[in-house]
Amino acid sequence: MRDRVVLGSALAVLLLAALAALFGPLVAPYDPGAQNLDLGPTGPSAGHWLGTDELGRDIASRLLAGAGTALWGPVVGAVGTTVLGTALGLAAGYYRGWTDAILMRVTDLMIALPGLLVLVVLVGVVGGGYVWAVAALIVLSAPNDVRVIRSLVFAQRDLAYVEAARTLGLRSGRIMFRHILPNLAPTVLANLLLTFVAALVALSGLSFLGIGLPPGTPDWGLMIEENRRLLDLNPWASLAPAILITVAATAATLLGDGIFDRLSAKGTQRAGD
Template identity: 80%
Template sequence: MRDRVVLWAAAAVLALLVLAAVAGLWLAPHDPGLQDIALGPVGPSAAHWLGTDDLGRDVFSRLLAGAATALWGPAVVAVGTTVLGTVLGLVAGYHKGWTDAVLMRVTDLMIALPGLLVLIVLVGIVGGGYGWSVAALVVLYAPFDTRVIRSLALAQRELAYVEAARTLGLSSRTIMFRHILPNLAPTVLANVLITFVVALVSLAGLSFLGIGLPAGTPDWGLMIEENRALLDLNPWASLAPAALIALAATAATLLGDGLFERFNQKGAGRAGD
């Protein structure tokens, strides 16, 4: 019962954050880019629930507007990384031989690279941009999923149902994606949510460093950097986006763990039957 409550609570939190990402601009009580220099940074009030930043912009409105940039990038990284890593892992694990050897050597090389440093260099070379940061993270994180899926595919290819499919003359593609992949669904789903958390923190860190998004863009990571000097005047301007990043990461982690356990229990139940 307790696990179910945690699972539903995590799902509810993520649903609210997705709602903010989709409709944040319409839900915001103020224009997130509207400046009031005369007002400056003030604490929470009836007019500004979380106060304002140093340019007099409403913090709560900027949090709602920033949910889109804070969440869509990690979501794209999570899906792209999982798709790429799953396909490569299945191919390597099922075919083995030279295909596996080549893919694993490239994977080992990518994993050995210092990811954050490589990302900063790559984004610097191409001239910045949020889209480039997202694309680079997909390439850098895919090898980790490839390793996980490859190890599972190696075990699955030796099972009786795979041998039976080969005997029936089914193609390798059919065996990999219609027979083996469904059995890896719990791990694939967990990988999506884990990668989302890692990408969320990574992209927020890049925004904090001033990489990817232009100054003034409503974004949680950028808001932390822009407002860290206001801790004495309005700490919510910096603490609120940091809290939302932590909340989103925690909810995604709990949801991933909960779904992984539930799917595994159902799979074990079907196997027992």
Template identity: 60%
Template sequence: MSEQVNPVLLRTGGPRLGVAVPVCAVLAAVIAVAAVAGRWLAPHDPGVQDLLNASTGPSATHWLGTDDFGRDVLSRVLDGAGSSLLGPVVAALGATLLGLLLGLMAGFLGGAFEAVIMRGVDLLYALPALLVLIVLVGMFGGGYWAAVGILIVLSTPGSTRIIRSAVLGQRTLPYVEAAHTVGLPRHRIMIVHVAPNVLPTVVATLLLDFVAALVALSALSFLGLGLPPGSTNWGRMLAENRTLLELNPWAAIAPALLIMIAAMSVTIIGDWLHGRLERGRLDHD
């Protein structure tokens, strides 16, 4: 049993992304490969300096030129893909899993559970996450993974509110009432029956959290917090190479473009995937 769905809305709902989805999928796959195998794909050692060839433009030897220490820019952006993306992936997974747990409890159980959870969520949600992240990491000198842990806590309230809203929409549907009638325990209904029906929202939340974490951690690295100088993290590279825009602009443009492409690709794929999962769930029901 399921809710009634307007077939016209189902056919017309959601943006027609056309060719954007496969293009973004290819770009995301390339970036993912670089994140996993970037160090082995790099044509040069990303840490080797060649001061005689510092700040040079693209050439047959150095496709994206060199930075102010003569290090190959292409090798450094490939090597930095892993450190630039792993932190956001961990932060997004952590925030989404916590948000799923808290959102299910608040939305399905209600009562005192909902009151306590949502008051805590409202308190954290009122904080400016990026500013708090910068202040905490700057004050206490935490490293990159400390920043990831703080970001998980600060991102959880948004995930919790979104997932709770989706659970509230499921709680009053006939299949939940039927499960109560046959005597299924609440935790089984919540985990086995309700959680799969909010999967599209969970996936969309996960991907949006990844994009937000990528931007936040890149901004933190740009400010020189969380990672030591000379790191191949894209945000750190952008900060250190912005003075080379006249000599070799690709030293700064390449990491900036990769951050933008990764964020754009995941956002578009998330939008498309949410629509597909939602239509598949409704068709199944």
């Protein structure tokens, strides 16, 4: 019962976050970019539930508008990482031989690199930009998925159902994606959500460092950096986006664990039957 409550709560939080990313700017009480220099930084009030920043911009409105940039980048990064890592992991585990050797040496090299430092350098070299940051994150994060999926494919490759598919003359691609991949669904989905968490933290960190998004853009990570000087005047200007990042990351982690446990249990039950 408790697991269902936790799983349902995590799913509800992520659905609310998705709705905010889709419709946040439409339901924001104020224009997130509208400045009121006469008002300046203020604490929570009836007119501004979370107060305003040093330019008099409404914090609640900027949080709603910033959900899009804060969440869509990690979603795209997580999906791209999972697709790339799963495809290469399937190829390495199924074909073995030179395919596996080459892919794993490249993977080992990528894993050995300091990911966040390389990400900062790459984005800086190409002149910044959120799209470049997401693309670089996909390339740097995929090797972890490659290793995980490869090890699972090794365990599946010589099982009876794969041998039967080969005997029927099915192509390797169909065997990998239509027969082996469904059995890896619990791990793939759990990896997807955990990768989303890592991407959320990484991209928020880049925004905090002023990389990827132009100043003034409504974004949770960027808001923490812009408003950290207002902790005495309006701590919610920095605390609110930090709390939202933490809550979203925690919910995705709990949902990933719950999905893995449930799908794994169903798979074990089917195998037992």
